[in-house]
Amino acid sequence: xxxxxxxxxxxxxxxxxxxxxxxxxxxxxxxxxxxxxxxxxxxxxxxxxxxxxxxxxxxxxxxxxxxxxxxxxxxxxxxxxxxxxxxxxxxxxxxxxxxxxxxxxxxxxxxxxxxxxxxxxxxxxxxxxxxxxxxxxxxxxxxxxxxxxxxxxxxxxxxxxxxxxxxxxxxxxxxxxxxxxxxxxxxxxxxxxxxxxxxxxxxxxxxxxxxxxxxxxxxxxxxxxxxxxxxxxxxxxxxxxxxxxxxxxxxxxxxxxxxxxxxxxxxxxxxxxxxxxxxxxxxxxxxxxxxxxxxxxxxxxxxxxxxxxxxxxxxxxxxxxxxxxxxxxxxxxxxxxxxxxxxxxxxxxxxxxxxxxxxxxxxxxxxxxxxxxxxxxxxxxxxxxxxxxxxxxxxxxxxxxxxxxxxxxxxxxxxxxxxxxxxxxxxxxxxxxxxxxxxxxxxxxxxxxxxxxxxxxxxxxxxxxxxxxxxxxx
Numbered sequence: 001x002x003x004x005x006x007x008x009x010x011x012x013x014x015x016x017x018x019x020x021x022x023x024x025x026x027x028x029x030x031x032x033x034x035x036x037x038x039x040x041x042x043x044x045x046x047x048x049x050x051x052x053x054x055x056x057x058x059x060x061x062x063x064x065x066x067x068x069x070x071x072x073x074x075x076x077x078x079x080x081x082x083x084x085x086x087x088x089x090x091x092x093x094x095x096x097x098x099x100x101x102x103x104x105x106x107x108x109x110x111x112x113x114x115x116x117x118x119x120x121x122x123x124x125x126x127x128x129x130x131x132x133x134x135x136x137x138x139x140x141x142x143x144x145x146x147x148x149x150x151x152x153x154x155x156x157x158x159x160x161x162x163x164x165x166x167x168x169x170x171x172x173x174x175x176x177x178x179x180x181x182x183x184x185x186x187x188x189x190x191x192x193x194x195x196x197x198x199x200x201x202x203x204x205x206x207x208x209x210x211x212x213x214x215x216x217x218x219x220x221x222x223x224x225x226x227x228x229x230x231x232x233x234x235x236x237x238x239x240x241x242x243x244x245x246x247x248x249x250x251x252x253x254x255x256x257x258x259x260x261x262x263x264x265x266x267x268x269x270x271x272x273x274x275x276x277x278x279x280x281x282x283x284x285x286x287x288x289x290x291x292x293x294x295x296x297x298x299x300x301x302x303x304x305x306x307x308x309x310x311x312x313x314x315x316x317x318x319x320x321x322x323x324x325x326x327x328x329x330x331x332x333x334x335x336x337x338x339x340x341x342x343x344x345x346x347x348x349x350x351x352x353x354x355x356x357x358x359x360x361x362x363x364x365x366x367x368x369x370x371x372x373x374x375x376x377x378x379x380x381x382x383x384x385x386x387x388x389x390x391x392x393x394x395x396x397x398x399x400x401x402x403x404x405x406x407x408x409x410x411x412x413x414x415x416x417x418x419x420x421x422x423x424x425x426x427x428x429x430x431x432x433x434x435x436x437x438x439x440x441x442x443x444x445x446x447x448x449x450x451x452x453x454x455x456x457x458x459x460x461x462x463x464x465x466x467x468x469x470x471x472x473x474x
Contacts, residue, residue: 008174009038009164013062013082020087021170027066027091028168032103033329034068034075034094035307036166038082039348043159044123048135050151051143056132058123063348068094069330070101078349106333108171112310116296116303117204119176122158126207131156134211142184142220148231149224150194151187156180158207165308173308179203179299179455181444182210184219188227195233195416197226197402201442203297226383226402229414236403236418236472242378243420243468244371244406248439250381251458255359255447256389257396257424258289262316262324263342263354263449264331266391273394273425274322282322283428286364289317291326293341293357299443300358300457304341307352311341316359317428328354346452356447360459364434368462371433373409379418379470380404380411394424397471417473427465435462 010017020036028034040062047055063080064087075097077090126134135154142152158180165173181202187194199222202210209215245253266272274282283289293311295301302311307329316324327335328343331354344355372380380403387398398420405412440459447456 009040009162010166012040013038015082015084019084020166023084023087023091024066024166025168027094028068028105029095030098030102031068031070031105032333033106034168037065037067037306037345037348038164038166039063039161041159041161041347042121042123045155045157046131046135047153047155048139049153051139053132053135061347064090065348065351066090066094067351068097070098070103072334073097074330074351076351105168106329108167108169109173109307109309109339112304114294114303114310116294116301117178118206120178120206121160122178122180122206123160126211138184138216138220141217142186142224145221145224146188146228148188148190148228149186150189153185155183163306165306167308171308173304175302175304177302178205180205180207180210182216182219183444184216184223186223186227188224188231190231193231195227195230197223197228197230199223199226200444203299203443204301205297229402230416233414233416236379236415236470237405238470238472240467240469242375243465243470244375244378244380245460245463245465246380246382247368247435247437247462248459249441250384251360251441251460252384252445253387253396253398253420254289254361254460255356255456255458256387257394258428259291259356259359260389260391260449261394261424262326263356264325264327264335264337265354267325268331268335271392273392277322280322281320282425283317283320284431285320286434287317287320287428287431288315288362289359290315290362291340291342291356291359295358295457298358298440298457299445299455300356302357305343305352306345307339307343309339309341309343311357314340326354326356328352344454346454350452353450355449355454356456358440358457358459360438360440360457361434361461361463363436363438363461366433366435368435368437371435371462371464372406372411374433374464375406376408378406379415380406381418381420389424394426395422396424397421415472419471421469421471427468430466430468431463432466433464437461
């Protein structure tokens, strides 16, 4: 099914390297920047549902995207037809954006020998039959955990992507990117009431570590635990109250309510609530937020971004002060800043833009137990589901999928239907305690922006936020 990685995608596609360089140079002559992006990708997805294999898919995709940048204008053409005539047509198309413009082609990205993940193809091992057997074992184990478990869905997914970037100055960049994920979802019921729970994990490596019994049993146990907790949940209270966010995955709220607002394109255009605030205090003291694409094996990490720039650990907010933005090459140049290695695209058919990698808040000094004990009446949010954010205003709404009442500094009953409602830039200043228990998510995040989805990571320590609006059902 799978094949070894070719040394060069240009050679793999049967193209003459000199002809390709000629057409790329012709399309980008006079442009400020741009590149040819080549991609070959294999992917699989398997789902076990209701005790049987319900889905098994395998796909390969390949193609190129050619981009020419003229100031803030972009010419972009893409094709799955990897031929010289198709590349010539693409060069004609992107060259049209320049008109009589003659820019100064930007210097190539610096190179790095850092490799944050291996090149092994996760689709090759274990074999198909072994994967089906594994899904069946996880299903049976999960169903046996509690008689109230009514439905179990187990899924495995993997991609293996090879990219090659060719610039008009002749510089070439390569990367091979594995990505895997395993997820267990549970529906538990009692009488007419049913509730759900889920647990997933993954990263940029092969399946070997992720299919170990200890790890998937932990995932199954936690999915069942969440569903049973939610079966006992009472209607959530509503009103303004103190909120404690748990460590790890609740950092998705930071990603959405704050991270997107720190992406370069929104700030260059003045459409972010953080636009024009560089060097100013935007969060409470002790709050430091970073975007770090250099964490080995993490879902959001990349050895190089989709423009060839090595990823970085970029400090965005330092001790409450805005000190950085998330940048690709185009927006960095237009804002007179440096690229941060965050030029990302979903695939060859999409042009890159500033996107997060692994975005998280650094640990503080407070003991999590002390943070909980400091709240007389509030909500502890342990897990989140979907949310909505307005980048311009910073307003957000997030649904809690696992939450509890806090009563006199102790965890109380689980609650159902809790929604956190607020404003990201405002609520950064309502963080009064930052825990010493920083945790990253387990490798399940996918970020959407302008119709593109890319894998990301999130994280944070336990946080106390003062006087947050909670929408409830009680």
